[in-house]
Amino acid sequence: MRKRVHIQDLQLGMYIVKLDGSWLKHPFWKSAFLLDKAEDLKTIKQSAITHVWIDTTKGKDIETAATITIAPSTTTTTATTTKNTKSSLTDELEAARETLALAKQATIEMFNDARMGNSISLDETGPLVDEISQSVARNPAAMLSLTRMKNKDDYTYLHSVAVCALMISLGKQLGYKGDMHALGMAGLLHDVGKMAIPDEVLNKPGKLTDEEFILIQSHPLRGWEILKESYGVDDIALDVCLHHHERVDGRGYPDRISGNELSLVARMGAVCDVYDAITSDRCYKKGWEPADALKKMAEWKDGHFDEAVFNAFVKTVGIYPTGTLVKLKSGRLGVVTEQSEKTLLKPKIKIFFSSSSNAPIPKKIIDLTRSQETIDSIEEPETWGFDRQHIMNLLIEA
Template sequence: MKFDPDNSIKIPIKTLTVGMFVTAIEDSERVHLANAGRVSSKKAIQQLESSGIKFAWVDQSLSIEGSVFKPVGDELSDNIPRMVTTAKRKLSSRKVRQSTAAKIIRDAKELANKLLHDTFDDTALIVPDLERWAEDLISEALDDTDALHCVSALRNKDEYLLEHSVNVATLLVTFGKFLELPSDMLKEMAIGGIIHDVGKIKVDDKVLHKKGKLTLEEFEHMKLHQVYAEQIISEVAGISPISRDVCLMHHEKLDGKGYPNGLKGDEIPLHGRMSCIVDIYDALTADRCYKEGMSSADAFKVLLSLTPFHLDKDLVYKFINCVGIYPVGAIVELNDGKVGIVWTSNMSDSLKPEVKCFYSRKYKRFIDVKFIDLKDKRYRIEKAIAPCDLEIDARSFFDV
């Protein structure tokens, strides 16, 4: 069954009868989107009344034939929130935001693909294209970071290089926004993120896509991608120093044991340190041909283990606060066994986001999609789940 908010009308709870299809309920203060379905018994109605529910929204077309509806008069509802309008606007707005975010991600992949395969053959066009894309990314991130991350959470291991470049750029902008960096700097970091692995086009595919651990010789060859990157971008006019740093410093370490230049401490600027953190985090959480991606919680543990010698400890903590313990796009299990995708972040409490639930581990079956706001004290996140540890395929549920 599928209900349309436009078909719902508001009725007093005392006029609700068995067989009516309820889409939402309202107490004296707020509207609650219900787990839509038909009223099965008089006892269910009595429970709603005893819980202080004053009104119900019902879908006439899905209610049983013969149901008698007594809508609340307009004069009684002038000052009461209109769930139908609000819910429809919320869903419509969500779809528009995700559509915009998806276009930005698609454009980014096209640019990354061009960079990785055309090798800057037409440098006159590359930088302006990058700048236009970066401006779109920043505009969307300033407006709605959640939509970007929910879309970019959909990954394909066969497109790792493309998606990794896009995600690093997106995460850098999100992180920079959190640190209140100026928009011009965000733009330059985004460009640095999208080009940061361009040197890998010259790495031997057998090494780049090897499923097992690299030998010492193979690792030394892999490290050359930073040397290749410097050669490539040095021939491109218009790449800013910040973009260049992000590209060439994401494997440097505070103790000087990184590459390609063995920079130490303050020799690595803020944006360079940020790129180190973001690059490792996205690599850890991605599926690769040789490994399954970690949950965000496990990736955070790894990042913290690399402080303070390799990564900036203060920045790592800030990054965790920025992304959230359970970032948008993460798959989580709630205390009642429901499984869902973290859909909207909660800036005041990262442990209480909105979760789009679609599966029950308790009953081992799919359930009607339901958005649960974890500010509701009945629910809490039990744990994060790496996609590889989930027994079902969740990809289709990332769509609105």
């Protein structure tokens, strides 16, 4: 099997079949070879290459998840999460951006097949789900911050990638014992049924008529029908696709099932789906800031979400998720750059602006666990004249 591997995960004994990127950047004249020399490994890691393709039938496979925080799989399926080293947000953003671009493209192609009424193939997206899983293991905030940058045209595709990444992160938090790859794939596929809904209804800026509303609500079943006909789609993906709009009080759709009748994966899908949907800008409304979205979801939680799953989700993204703009007690504005392992209420903040003088200040990272500072409020970037790209740039800068 061919797999695309980040160079951070490259090891001696792997058989390289392709080096990504321009050949001008390649340190070798050959591109397919067994990586058995330490100096070759070092040369690749020092080069401009970020990813290589390996053939696991000819050399070592990427290491499996046994040594990281998730519980080992009890199924016979291949564990696809890897023993990744942690990356800084800045480092991971670069790798995540590349993976996201490939995943988005592969998802567009896969969903286009569904739109044409064809069954879909997981050949292209399968390896990318593994890459998303690896990126999430190295630093979950990178992929989750990038998938927020959606526009109305790529919403459905990036939402699918975001739910894929969220399902994997949440699975780790919950100590999910099943197949993590299947969990990610279920997230990626959950809204495939939207391809059966006309664009003018799906992206209608105004209020929907009753008929249009019913049409949109048919997407879980339409998706389930598409997936049922497609090769290699497992029960987890079918379940999440059909039941991600169910609620624990039985007031969701399409089957109005409730409580324990809803599988764990369906309950996970519901939380990940709503969080990403309400934090994204849509044609009819602006997305909420992640921290505000979590507050709202906490208010809705009874009846809507499974409490244990929701609580684990909050731990996954943090009460102040990375990328949140906050005002500190001192009046300084900053962006959350990293969660604290000790408390969700005291993340690391990169300060950059004074609200009292309404002017930039020297950028500095403050660790709230070691500071007298506290978070005063969550701020809308637009209120202060910043857009999401500006916030993203603050995260990217070392």
